[in-house]
Amino acid sequence: MAIGNNQTSLTSSGFGLELKDIDLAELDDNTKSILVEGFYASGGAILIRNQQHLTPKQLCDFVSLFGSVEKNEKYDPNFLEPDFPEVLRIGNLMEDGQRKALWIKSDEERLWHSDDTFRHPQPIGSCLFCVTAPPTGGETWFAGMGEAYDDLTFEIKQKIKPLTALHSYNHLNEFLRKTNPHRPPLSSEMRKNLPPITRPLVVEHPVTHKKALCVTNIHIEAISDLDETEARVLLNDLLDHATKPEFVFSHAWKPGDLIVWDNRCAMHAPSPFDENKYNRLMYRLTMNGEQVIPDGN
Ligand code: OGA
Ligand code: MN
Secondary structure (H helix, E strand, O other): OEEEOOEEEOOOOOOOEEEOOOOOOOOOHHHHHHHHHHHHHOOOEEEEOOOOOOOHHHHHHHHOOOOEEOOOOOOOHHHEEOOEEEEEEEEOOEEOOEEOOEOOOOOOOOOOEOOOOOOOOOOOEEEEEEEEOOOOOOOEEEEEHHHHHHOOOHHHHHHHOOOEEEEOHHHHHHHHHHHOOOOOOOOHHHHHHOOOEEEEOEEEOOOOOOEEEOOOOOOEEEEOOOOHHHHHHHHHHHHHHHOOHHHEEEEOOOOOOEEEEEOOOEEEEEOOOOOOOOOOEEEEEEEEOOOOOOOOO
């Protein structure tokens, strides 16, 4: 849906915004305010195409409009762009038999998540920039959790208002191990450093103060006051609601496309591609900033 000459909504609920006629190499004050306002007005996902000319420095300058840009210390230095540790390569790139990018294998099941809800502070969002895309597959899906929350019935809003969920990295790791038995269990050191944390099912965005669902079910181990079956039924119902077509768009990447998302009010999910036939290379920049406050903090 066209909103003006150069803005198009990516879903019928208003979640997701494509901003057109923008050159991110020229960040004047007017462009900066269009980008930042667009980011929050979009419910947490903006798409800009045709930016293949950007340098890593210009990508960093752009992403720093939304938060402080992470230096990716926890990743293998072989996956980072020379002189720009902010730029993490994601994909199936190999050189001399060595991986040169972080390889996130995705399967057919759509694994909806927002990044690292099991830790506080969490990265507030990321930018994916497409360098090389397969002709088919490898799309990324996005879903708006503010729009999905607004659309719930009064009864459901009342029911979930007091509920909190236990988000756990170990739960995610064990879930991923079911389809990937080579993935090792978490070390006791990791489990100690990343203990489960509690977040409400309905969170408030620290900048817009809009409410959003936080139902990253692959991270959630338990829900307060519900037994395991009730918790799974509720989470599946909420996830089904939150990923209805009106709240969701999928993006088929072309080189030069870029999407910035907000983990505090949007979920995303990767999709597979034929990695033996095609190349996919993305640059990922991650930002830190104002947090949704988990329970007990
Ligand atoms: C991520 C992610 C999906 C993709 O970078 O956090 O989930 O399609 N990426 O690359
Ligand atoms: Mn992710």
